[in-house]
Amino acid sequence: MSIAEKFRSISPSEFFYRNKEIAGFANPARALYQSVRELVENALDATDAHGILPDISIAIERDYHKPNVYRIAVKDNGIGVPENYIPDAFGKVLYSSKYVLRQTRGLFGLGAKMVILYGQITVGEPAEITSATINSKNIYMYKLQIDIRENKPIIIERMLWPNKTGWHGTIVRVAIEGDWGKAKQKVLEYIRRTAIVTPYANIILKTPDGEIKVYKRATDKIPPPPRETKPHPHGVDIEMLKTMISETKAQALVEFLAEEFQGVGKVIAERFIKTYGFDPNANPKALSKDDLERLVKALREFDEFRKPRADHLSPLGAELIKIGLNTILKPEFVDAITRKPVVYEGHPLIVEVGVAYGGAIEPLEEPQLLRFANKIPLLYDEKTDVAWKVVSENIDWSYYGLSFPAPIAILVHICGTKIPYKGLGKESIAEVPVIEKEIEEGVRAVARSLKLYLTRKRKEEEALRKAITIIKYIPEVANAMTIFVKTNPEHIDKEFLELKLFELVKSKFSDAVRNISSLKDIAIPVE
Amino acid sequence: MSEGHVRKLVSSVDIRARIKACEKLAEAFGKVVKSVLVGEEPRLIIPKRTLSNTIYDKERGLLLLGPSTFERNFLDVRESKKFMQTLLMAKIIYEALMNNEYPTIRDLFYRGKHSIRYRDHKGRIEEENTWDEQKESDAVLRDIEVYVNLLREEMLILSKEKGKVVGDMRIKSGDDIIDLSKMGHGAYAIEPTPDLIEFIDVNAEFVLVVEKDAVFQQLHRAGFWRKYKAILITSAGQPDRATRRFVRRLNEELRLPIYILTDADPYGWYIYSVFKIGSITLSYESERLATPKAKFLGVSMTDIFGDEKKKPYLSETERRNFIIRAKKADIKRAQELLNYEWFKTEKWVKEINVFLAKQSKLEIEALTGKGLYFLTDTYIPTKIQTQDFIE
Numbered sequence: 001m002s003i004a005e006k007f008r009s010i011s012p013s014e015f016f017y018r019n020k021e022i023a024g025f026a027n028p029a030r031a032l033y034q035s036v037r038e039l040v041e042n043a044l045d046a047t048d049a050h051g052i053l054p055d056i057s058i059a060i061e062r063d064y065h066k067p068n069v070y071r072i073a074v075k076d077n078g079i080g081v082p083e084n085y086i087p088d089a090f091g092k093v094l095y096s097s098k099y100v101l102r103q104t105r106g107l108f109g110l111g112a113k114m115v116i117l118y119g120q121i122t123v124g125e126p127a128e129i130t131s132a133t134i135n136s137k138n139i140y141m142y143k144l145q146i147d148i149r150e151n152k153p154i155i156i157e158r159m160l161w162p163n164k165t166g167w168h169g170t171i172v173r174v175a176i177e178g179d180w181g182k183a184k185q186k187v188l189e190y191i192r193r194t195a196i197v198t199p200y201a202n203i204i205l206k207t208p209d210g211e212i213k214v215y216k217r218a219t220d221k222i223p224p225p226p227r228e229t230k231p232h233p234h235g236v237d238i239e240m241l242k243t244m245i246s247e248t249k250a251q252a253l254v255e256f257l258a259e260e261f262q263g264v265g266k267v268i269a270e271r272f273i274k275t276y277g278f279d280p281n282a283n284p285k286a287l288s289k290d291d292l293e294r295l296v297k298a299l300r301e302f303d304e305f306r307k308p309r310a311d312h313l314s315p316l317g318a319e320l321i322k323i324g325l326n327t328i329l330k331p332e333f334v335d336a337i338t339r340k341p342v343v344y345e346g347h348p349l350i351v352e353v354g355v356a357y358g359g360a361i362e363p364l365e366e367p368q369l370l371r372f373a374n375k376i377p378l379l380y381d382e383k384t385d386v387a388w389k390v391v392s393e394n395i396d397w398s399y400y401g402l403s404f405p406a407p408i409a410i411l412v413h414i415c416g417t418k419i420p421y422k423g424l425g426k427e428s429i430a431e432v433p434v435i436e437k438e439i440e441e442g443v444r445a446v447a448r449s450l451k452l453y454l455t456r457k458r459k460e461e462e463a464l465r466k467a468i469t470i471i472k473y474i475p476e477v478a479n480a481m482t483i484f485v486k487t488n489p490e491h492i493d494k495e496f497l498e499l500k501l502f503e504l505v506k507s508k509f510s511d512a513v514r515n516i517s518s519l520k521d522i523a524i525p526v527e
Numbered sequence: 528m529s530e531g532h533v534r535k536l537v538s539s540v541d542i543r544a545r546i547k548a549c550e551k552l553a554e555a556f557g558k559v560v561k562s563v564l565v566g567e568e569p570r571l572i573i574p575k576r577t578l579s580n581t582i583y584d585k586e587r588g589l590l591l592l593g594p595s596t597f598e599r600n601f602l603d604v605r606e607s608k609k610f611m612q613t614l615l616m617a618k619i620i621y622e623a624l625m626n627n628e629y630p631t632i633r634d635l636f637y638r639g640k641h642s643i644r645y646r647d648h649k650g651r652i653e654e655e656n657t658w659d660e661q662k663e664s665d666a667v668l669r670d671i672e673v674y675v676n677l678l679r680e681e682m683l684i685l686s687k688e689k690g691k692v693v694g695d696m697r698i699k700s701g702d703d704i705i706d707l708s709k710m711g712h713g714a715y716a717i718e719p720t721p722d723l724i725e726f727i728d729v730n731a732e733f734v735l736v737v738e739k740d741a742v743f744q745q746l747h748r749a750g751f752w753r754k755y756k757a758i759l760i761t762s763a764g765q766p767d768r769a770t771r772r773f774v775r776r777l778n779e780e781l782r783l784p785i786y787i788l789t790d791a792d793p794y795g796w797y798i799y800s801v802f803k804i805g806s807i808t809l810s811y812e813s814e815r816l817a818t819p820k821a822k823f824l825g826v827s828m829t830d831i832f833g834d835e836k837k838k839p840y841l842s843e844t845e846r847r848n849f850i851i852r853a854k855k856a857d858i859k860r861a862q863e864l865l866n867y868e869w870f871k872t873e874k875w876v877k878e879i880n881v882f883l884a885k886q887s888k889l890e891i892e893a894l895t896g897k898g899l900y901f902l903t904d905t906y907i908p909t910k911i912q913t914q915d916f917i918e
Contacts, residue, residue, distance in 0.1 A: 461648055461649075464648040465647070465648040466604045468645065468646075468647060468648050469604050469607055469608070470601065470602060470604060470607040471645075472643055472645035472655075473601075473607055473608065473610070473611035473643065475643075476611050476614070476615060476643060476657065477569075477601060477610065477611050477614050479618070480611075480614035480615050480617060480618035481556075481559070481560045481563065481614065483556075483617075483618045483621055483622070484552070484553055484556040484557045484559075484560050484617070484618075484621070485557070485560045485564075492564070497560070497563060497564075500563050500564060500566070501563060501569070501601070503566075504563070504566070504568060504569075504601075504602060505602065508568075508602050521646065522645050522646050523643075523644075523645050524644040524645060524646060524652065525644070526641070526642050526643070526644045526654070
């Protein structure tokens with residue numbers, strides 16, 4: 001049973017209250033990290049998913065009077081929340097009524113409400129939401145709490161003031177119990193990795209230690225926003241089918257299939273129904289439990305549906321990955337590839353791989369792995385992730401001219417409407433053959449490109465080394481030559497001979513020594 | 528110091544040698560500088576000092592440097608350091624000549640040894656020495672000798688004196704007259720620049736060169752050179768250049784026959800051949816150092832074992848007492864000598880084959896063991912009189 005499903009039987013708020021570790025709030029350190037994550041991901045979804053270049057600031061402050069209490073404020077310049085929706089959007093844990101699919105950042109689809117609820121449980125202060133939509137005349141502010149049993153917002157305070165500057169966006173302020181000391185590394189790493197995949201964002205983080213981390217926008221290019229899409233028959237399960245039936249307006253099975261699924265037209269729907277012997281005119285809402293089970297099985301089995309489409313997904317693109325890796329890791333070499341879409345259990349999925357080498361990257365005994373799923377950094381459970389298996393077991397790095405310790409980072413981004421996470425924590429990707437193959441092919445592609453770069457670099461280094469072998473002796477040779485130089489008719493000094501010798505080396509090693517402008521760059525006087 | 532004062536201290540032959548050496552160095556290295564000034568790659572064309580470029584001139588009986596040369600180009604990565612070292616060495620020698628100095632090869636090594644600092648291809652600052660060991664500076668010195676066609680002695684570079692001479696003879700060394708018959712129990716150490724020696728007069732019929740210093744001293748004290756009118760010389764092992772040049776001049780200029788006495792083993796034979804035809808590593812100097820007419824007096828294998836025409840000098844018992852069993856290295860060396868062109872004469876092939884058959888060697892001292900006067904009054908005079916030597 002999915003989490004959302006479980007919400008049906010008890011109040012979702014109450015469910016969360018009882019199962020907070022599932023949503024990532026197991027302890028104060030993890031909760032602080034999770035809270036920052038949820039709010040930042042909401043902020044990003046409110047901006048880049050709508051074509052807005054994100055300006056996001058995060059402030060985490062320690063409450064000096066209450067131990068372990070932190071105030072988190074996350075501000076974005078997104079589309080804002082319409083005034084009348086603010087209480088429900090932040091104060092009511094909603095069932096997802098939609099069965100349409102969309103690639104989103106939120107792992108649990110619960111977002112800020114979880115944070116507010118957690119804050120309410122641990123600290124008890126109302127959350128403060130300030131928001132203005134685009135072109136809104138006013139800016140609205142709500143202080144609210146959640147009635148856990150009734151699952152509805154309690155409005156503590158409401159304010160509004162004129163939007164004189166034409167601002168739009170949302171600010172969420174919430175106080176929670178946390179543990180900065182233990183969460184610090186993960187939070188910093190989370191923001192850093194987020195910055196890698198959102199090089200088009202300005203991100204400012206103010207930590208409880210008073211540190212300010214600034215990630216400046218490196219490009220104005222935003223990946224195309226993800227779009228909503230209908231489910232593909234191969235990806236449907238019985239719960240989803242029930243939801244779809246309950247919300248469809250279709251009166252007949254054939255109509256339901258043709259309208260509510262992607263990859264199914266009228267003709268294919270009829271052929272499907274005929275193949276499996278269903279009644280085309282049956283009212284889907286009247287199907288028995290057995291019928292539903294049979295239908296799901298058939299839908300997943302039938303191989304004449306059109307392939308799931310991937311054009312509604314939002315991969316980062318090789319260009320953005322390269323910009324992100326360059327900006328944050330400052331390597332000497334970077335490359336990236338976006339693989340063609342593949343299908344995983346009826347859901348389209350795209351794997352992207354980037355490589356960064358050298359420069360400011362610290363040489364380590366193993367490749368540094370930067371994992372992302374739907375643009376979210378995955379920080380925990382690295383060693384159980386399929387991407388880790390690929391870079392540590394499947395790939396023989398020596399084949400690509402690499403020996404460890406090596407300064408290399410591999411970025412793996414998986415985007416899709418269904419990601420096969422391992423376990424409830426949703427921090428690592430399962431070993432699904434199709435995904436493993438995609439990651440491996442991607443890593444091999446960028447590794448080949450790295451190999452080419454390294455080979456070229458070694459050749460250039462070798463030529464430079466040879467040139468320097470000669471250049472370093474020039475002062476000594478010129479000095480000896482002055483003894484034998486005929487001083488008539490004109491006087492010739494050591495510097496002139498040095499220059500002449502240097503020119504000879506330059507013309508012989510043209511390309512390799514292009515960066516050496518003067519003999520003094522190489523030959524250094526010994527005091 | 529005034530010029531007049533310098534002339535008093537330094538002999539005039541020295542000064543003439545200096546001027547000549549400076550001119551030749553300036554000419555040879557001036558060419559390289561000129562090529563740099565006109566934008567050509569600086570290179571030295573140097574005769575090769577290898578066995579393959581060593582030619583045995585049968586007619587003249589000399590080991591000579593062949594016609595092969597190699598190019599030492601500064602812009603060639605493999606040669607650039609040696610090019611630098613060669614130029615550095617040339618500069619030091621030139622300066623020493625100009626400053627009236629007499630450096631030894633060790634001095635040249637120290638004068639040129641210093642650090643070069645540079646930034647490597649990875650941007651690290653590194654240091655390296657112009658040279659680390661004397662064998663590096665010695666090697667470029669030899670290159671300069673063949674490149675400029677000047678021996679080190681001619682460039683007033685000194686080496687340790689090793690050879691000694693006594694005899695009824697007067698020479699002028701520097702500005703002094705030296706009587707080689709009045710050296711007491713000692714001997715005149717042959718100076719490193721024997722070309723600057725002037726022969727005044729001589730009263731001798733032949734030259735005897737002995738490998739062993741100890742045997743030389745015994746012969747000297749026993750009055751051998753006086754009694755038999757000989758110039759007595761020792762090389763004290765492998766002969767240095769000065770001793771070889773001195774012996775050559777005695778033969779060439781004073782027409783004195785040269786007899787060489789060594790141990791009866793491949794090492795002794797090679798010493799003889801160095802006197803006679805030159806050494807492989809220094810074949811470029813043979814023309815001036817070798818004495819093709821030098822004769823190998825002994826100790827020969829037939830002296831020990833006798834042959835169809837000759838009674839051995841040692842009895843059966845003496846042989847048993849004095850002969851040393853040849854070592855593996857001796858056998859190997861003897862087989863190598865058989866391959867050298869200049870050992871492919873009837874007498875030498877016989878000598879070496881007897882050695883290989885008997886696998887026995889003998890020191891000269893074995894003969895003095897039989898009695899010092901056996902050596903001075905029987906062995907040496909008989910060998911010379913009966914012309915029992917190998918050429």
